[in-house]
Amino acid sequence: MAQGNPKIRIAHATPLGHGARLLRVERVDGAELGFAGGQYVIINTGVTLPGGKLAKRAYSLLSSDAEQRAVEIAVKRIGAGPGSNVLNDLPAGAELEWSGPWGKLRLPPGFSGRALLIATDTGITAALGIAQSAAAAGAAQLDLLWLVESEDYFLSEPFVRERLPAPVRLSVARDLPPVGHPERPARACALVSEQHLSAGPYDAVLCAGDGAVLYPLRDRLTSLGAPEGSVLLESFFNNPLKKSL
Ligand SMILES: Cc1cc2nc3c(=O)[nH]c(=O)nc-3n(C[C@H](O)[C@H](O)[C@H](O)COP(=O)(O)OP(=O)(O)OC[C@H]3O[C@@H](n4cnc5c(N)ncnc54)[C@H](O)[C@@H]3O)c2cc1C
CATH class of the missing domain: 2.40.30.10 (Translation factors)
Incomplete structure (x- = not known):
């Protein structure tokens, strides 16, 4: 039937x-x-x-x-x-x-290394899912950077903190220019400093959110020393690969 x-x-x-x-x-x-x-x-x-x-x-x-x-x-x-x-x-x-x-934006089962998660905008949902899964598997270090344009953009910071397992270190940058702003990608890249990567080295870097930001951000991360191929991206919107189809 x-x-x-x-x-x-x-x-x-x-x-x-x-x-x-x-x-x-x-x-x-x-x-x-x-x-x-x-x-x-x-x-x-x-x-x-x-x-x-x-x-x-x-x-x-x-x-x-x-x-x-x-x-x-x-x-x-x-x-x-x-x-x-x-x-x-x-x-x-x-x-x-x-x-x-x-979706392939996930850590390998049983991941026990160090991971950096970067979310812009609504991409925080994927980062929350990954962080909980990785903490339960026993990841050695989990850092999460969330880039948003304002405090009341989407999920509140207390909501995010409450959902994050204890070992995750969260930083929130709230001065990202609005979606579509020409300076948004450059500002996001500037917010990801050597300081972030020096907290690693990371075995994996996973990023979710605005595709217009994520691709330049991946170049920035690679220039700061993230191993080639270690940075995974998931565009929630503004996916440049989709536009070119
Ligand atoms: C893998 C993946 C996971 C996603 N997870 C979530 C999630 O957890 N929560 C969530 O709210 N959305 C999420 N989205 C976005 C969601 O799929 C829709 O695009 C969104 O809800 C808008 O749909 P809509 O039909 O209302 O508007 P549409 O008419 O489809 O969208 C209008 C335009 O807004 C863009 N857009 C989508 N999201 C945003 C945003 N945050 N800021 C600015 N522009 C945006 C769309 O790409 C489109 O160009 C995800 C997208 C993908 C690809």
Whole structure:
């Protein structure tokens, strides 16, 4: 018998400050998601776009991968964007088609080395997932740098600190120019100083967020001595590779 597309249910929704929401979701069939920290799911928001396609959007799992049934995502409203608005408005109990988990922004299973995580903007969700997974595996050192434009951008710093396992050292830089600002990439590169890399050496550097920033940042990290190939990127938006297609 043909099976329908797998669904998740919004089990619980909590507002998060200005225009964002924390959603606890679970599979309708009760099965585990089978994700690793840093991975994401794609949710079919049910909204039909002007061209006739359905708006399917990616969201990183920010909860610990030690819990595979009730998992969490956080969604920031982006202007009149169809997906983020639906996910900020749907009531608890709503069911949505999904696929996943997806994504290579993760540390190898059992990673016990030193890792630097850099998040811009909403990329903090992926960094939270990775940090919890790595701390549970016994990583030797975890440093997290979060670059945002203001204090009330998305998740609050207390929320992030509360979710971070004790060994993670968090620094937050709150003066990143807004998304799309021509000086944003250069400012982000300036915020990542030799001081950050000298806290290593790191076995892995994982970055998530604004693609317009992440690629120049990777060049900056390499120039500061990060081993070639050790820096993994996940663009949440402004993905330059997508634009060139
Ligand atoms: C791997 C991955 C993981 C993601 N994880 C999260 C997450 O955990 N939480 C979350 O809120 N979003 C996340 N996103 C972004 C999300 O998939 C949607 O792009 C976002 O919710 C906007 O969707 P929309 O339909 O409302 O607007 P759209 O119409 O799709 O977006 C409008 C424009 O805004 C851009 N955009 C998306 N996010 C931002 C942002 N933060 N700031 C500025 N512009 C942006 C889009 O690229 C697009 O150009 C992730 C994206 C990817 C690829």
